[in-house]
Amino acid sequence: MARPDGKDRAARRPPGPSTRAVHGPEERTGGPMSTPIVHSATFRFPDLEAMNAAQAAGPAGAFYQRYGHPTLRACEERLAALEGAETALLFSSGMAAITAAFASHLKAGDHVLSLRQCYGGTTALLAYGAEHFGWAHDLVDAREPDGWERAFKPNTRILHVESPTNPTLTVVDLARAAALAHAHDALLTVDNTFASPVGQHPLALGADLVMHSATKSIGGHADLLAGVVLGARARLETVWKARKVLGPVPDPAVAWQIERSLKTLPLRVRAANASALALAQRLIGHPAIAAVYYPGLADHPGHIVARRQMPLGFGPVLAFEVRALGLEPGAAATEVVNRLELICHAPSLGGVESLASLPAHTSHVALGREGRAAAGISEDLVRVSVGIEDLDDLWADLEQALAPVAARAPAARG
Numbered sequence: 001m002a003r004p005d006g007k008d009r010a011a012r013r014p015p016g017p018s019t020r021a022v023h024g025p026e027e028r029t030g031g032p033m034s035t036p037i038v039h040s041a042t043f044r045f046p047d048l049e050a051m052n053a054a055q056a057a058g059p060a061g062a063f064y065q066r067y068g069h070p071t072l073r074a075c076e077e078r079l080a081a082l083e084g085a086e087t088a089l090l091f092s093s094g095m096a097a098i099t100a101a102f103a104s105h106l107k108a109g110d111h112v113l114s115l116r117q118c119y120g121g122t123t124a125l126l127a128y129g130a131e132h133f134g135w136a137h138d139l140v141d142a143r144e145p146d147g148w149e150r151a152f153k154p155n156t157r158i159l160h161v162e163s164p165t166n167p168t169l170t171v172v173d174l175a176r177a178a179a180l181a182h183a184h185d186a187l188l189t190v191d192n193t194f195a196s197p198v199g200q201h202p203l204a205l206g207a208d209l210v211m212h213s214a215t216k217s218i219g220g221h222a223d224l225l226a227g228v229v230l231g232a233r234a235r236l237e238t239v240w241k242a243r244k245v246l247g248p249v250p251d252p253a254v255a256w257q258i259e260r261s262l263k264t265l266p267l268r269v270r271a272a273n274a275s276a277l278a279l280a281q282r283l284i285g286h287p288a289i290a291a292v293y294y295p296g297l298a299d300h301p302g303h304i305v306a307r308r309q310m311p312l313g314f315g316p317v318l319a320f321e322v323r324a325l326g327l328e329p330g331a332a333a334t335e336v337v338n339r340l341e342l343i344c345h346a347p348s349l350g351g352v353e354s355l356a357s358l359p360a361h362t363s364h365v366a367l368g369r370e371g372r373a374a375a376g377i378s379e380d381l382v383r384v385s386v387g388i389e390d391l392d393d394l395w396a397d398l399e400q401a402l403a404p405v406a407a408r409a410p411a412a413r414g
Contacts, residue, residue, distance in 0.1 A: 094213025171302025
């Protein structure tokens, strides 16, 4: 397309992720800097032909909010541009997004393979689907991909993964997972929440659908609840039909909040990733720590794959196992989290504030102690979502919280 100044837009190099985050998928020549919030759930038309055309446009139309909405669509287009997807659909929560993605591609009798280390809500969804919708499912270990193929069945329709996993940060080779799923005529769906749309691009590695909890890094400020599914237009058509039937559409004001937050997403991701790596490196060898989980560490089993898949760093989340030192399982980790002052004791992740949580009591409580042990999740595991505070302040808070455990460690080891 020729511009008034004679420059050919098509001849220019594609903009980078920070530029796309700020300006969106298309260059605008005029109008408001911020996408207007259209506070209307329904739209009127001059005649039947115009109404039918808007309805036929689906998520790109302005017919009725559950079908499609202009404020939602502007946000969806910006998200798709960042993820490298043809299109995207917004939902009222991350779980609504995953539910719609599954429901639109599964029927009674179909089988799903998912990681044992996946988010607890996803595992709960699969159990609910087995009870109410007739889905079958099996869990495979993210740490042992060589064994996944044996778990496929003739009726397997979806292989669902996260990378890095929640909360032990196991890295999945997404290209390998896609090849395996496709060899069995199944889809690869990827929960990309930990990495964010600018931190990892599963679609480019062969994934069929990508989901995010937009509540996390995308929103980034602990002030909204939303989800998104991204992929090819043909694949998203069935997801849109599920959204239209089930109805989990966010409010236009939430879509506006997400679009506003996307403008700073690359800056926030880079800052949080850098601090997470530095904290993980400082925690290694600390007398209160039994193990540190972070794919940015050179000795992490998935480090090489993560370097290939995550161009902006290794994510804002790290985890560490506190030395139990003869205490009841979970007691040492509880003591550490209760002593934190700057780092907030709270669920969720990906925000500007650093958060610490105990997966045994939050994201993976539903697994039970035996289920967590099978997934490699210790009762003394602490998950930290690193925000954008000053690194030295975060480290000082961790040091003082770990101090009592460290003081007991020499005597316990002697």
